[in-house]
Amino acid sequence: MDFSISSILLADGLSNGAVYALLAMATVLLFVVTRVIFIPQGEFVAFGALTLAMLQNRQVPGTVWLMLILAFAVVVLDLARGLKLAQPTPQLLRGSLRTLAYPLAIGGVTYLMAPLELPLALQAVLSVALVAPMGSLVYRLAYESLADASVLVLLIVSVGVHFALTGLALLYFGAEGFRNPSFWDVRFSVGAVTLSGQTVIMFGASFALIVLLWQFFGRTVYGKALQATAVNRLGAQLMGISTSRAGRLSFTLAALIGALSGLLIGPTTTIFYDSGFLIGLKGFIAAVFAGLSSYPMAAIGALAVGVLESFGAFWASSFKEVIVFTAILPVLLWQSMRNPHQGDH
Template sequence: MDFTIAAILGLDGLTNGAIYALVALALVLVFSVTRIIFIPQGEFVAFGALTLASLQMGKVPGTVWLLLLMAVAAAVLDVVQGLRERRPLSRIALSLVRTLALPAALAALTPLLLRWQAPLWVQVLATLAIVTTMGPLLYRLAYRALSAASVLTLLIVSVGVHFALTGLGLVFFGAEGYRTPAFWEARFDVGPLSLTGQTLIIFGASVVLLLAMFFFFERTLTGKALKATSVNRTGARLMGISGDAAGSMSFTMAAFIGALSGLLISPSTTIYYDTGFLIGLKGFVAAVFGGLASFPMALAGAVGVGLIESFGSFWASAFKEVIVFTVILPVLLWRSFVDPHHEEH
């Protein structure tokens, strides 16, 4: 291997690492706030890419119908809970409007966008809106009632949700793979490297999102409430911070990050209905570097995973996935020494 090949592999590893970093950040965010090891994070990545691909082909994405089904199911739960708690009908009606308004509006606007033949950036915004709205609904349907359950119980639920979303992805999008057009077709030569516009967009979007998250957690009241919940859930609840609202917000952000990751990666690789699982698993390996609690360590782990995958594919392409996932074993051993487990109370 000479310097040119190493530089090309390094750039490829950093590009993939930027995507894994976004997924790892979402996993750390959800776990720190809700104690949920969010295995279905990868499904948001796949849904983001496949939703945009459907819009590009002039079809109404299956995620629109899934979003409507989730909203209706959440609305039914709200009505049942409201009647059980004997809330005023006006409060129940207001809850229904909050639950159904945005999904119904997106379902009505999507066919109009197809008739209008909306430009790519409008389709991107529509995709982000559709997939992001699924986040809090998923929390409401699958996790909110189990917020006080053990981590193991929440993990089992996450496995079930993953399989359910994967199956629905197969139903709505089929077994074919799709790619979306690049956001920027430019190409720049820097020494032995050839940088595409899409690569620069991946780096730029990742940096902007990281800075936005830092500003959100350090400068906004909602971000500080989420941060307080991640540090001490009981103390945050005693101070009046709603655990349900924090969980819903964390899932909203995770869905947005997942959808954005799918949009960024889909021009350079073919996305299938089950592709998100491998991407999410690599993001999980990166998140484990930080013990599912440290954002900076998760970022470092994501870069490491990307580089290991890239160089591993050069030396032993048939075993690159094995090499990446084997890395988690010494990391887990190291974490067990530096951060011994304490029983939950």
């Protein structure tokens, strides 16, 4: 291996690592706010890429129907809970309308606009608008009533949610894989390395989103509320911060990040209905590098995972996934030695 090959592999690894960094940060966000180790984070990546692919084919994406099913399921669950608690009927109806308003509106807009020849940028915005609200719906459906359960219980629920979303993805997207067009079809030569416009966009978009998240947590009321919930859930509740709303917001942000990651990675590889699991798992490994607590360390771990995957694919392409996933073992050992007997809280 000479310097030129090493440079190419390094650039490729860092570009993939930039996307993994977004997923790792979403994983850390969900864990610190809700204590949920969210296994299905990668499903949002697949949903984002597949939604854009179906819009490219001028088809109504299956995301519309999936989102509506989740919304109606949440309404049924809320109505059953409200009737059990004897809540007033007008209050229940208003809550149901609030839940259904956005999914019906964005679903109707997509149904009308899907057959049209829309610009790629508008299709991308529409894809994110369809996937992002699914995060809150998944939280309300699967996790909200179990907010005080143990981490192990929440992890088991996450595994069930993963299988459910994967099965629904197969139903609504089919088994066919898609590869999206590049957002910027140019080439740049930097020494021995040739960078595509899509790679530049992946770096730029990932960096911009990380900066926006940093500003969101540091300068906005909602971001500070999420930080307060992450530091002390009981203290946040005593100060009037709704941990339920914090959970919904954090899951919405995670779905938004996942959808954007799908748009970024879609032009570089073929995405199938179940491709999100491995992609999300690499983001999870990066989050484990950070002990599921530090955003900067999660980003650094993600870049390391991307580089390790790139060089592993060069040396032993058949075992690249094994190489990446095996790397988590010494990290877990180090974490267990550094924080022994850490209780579930």
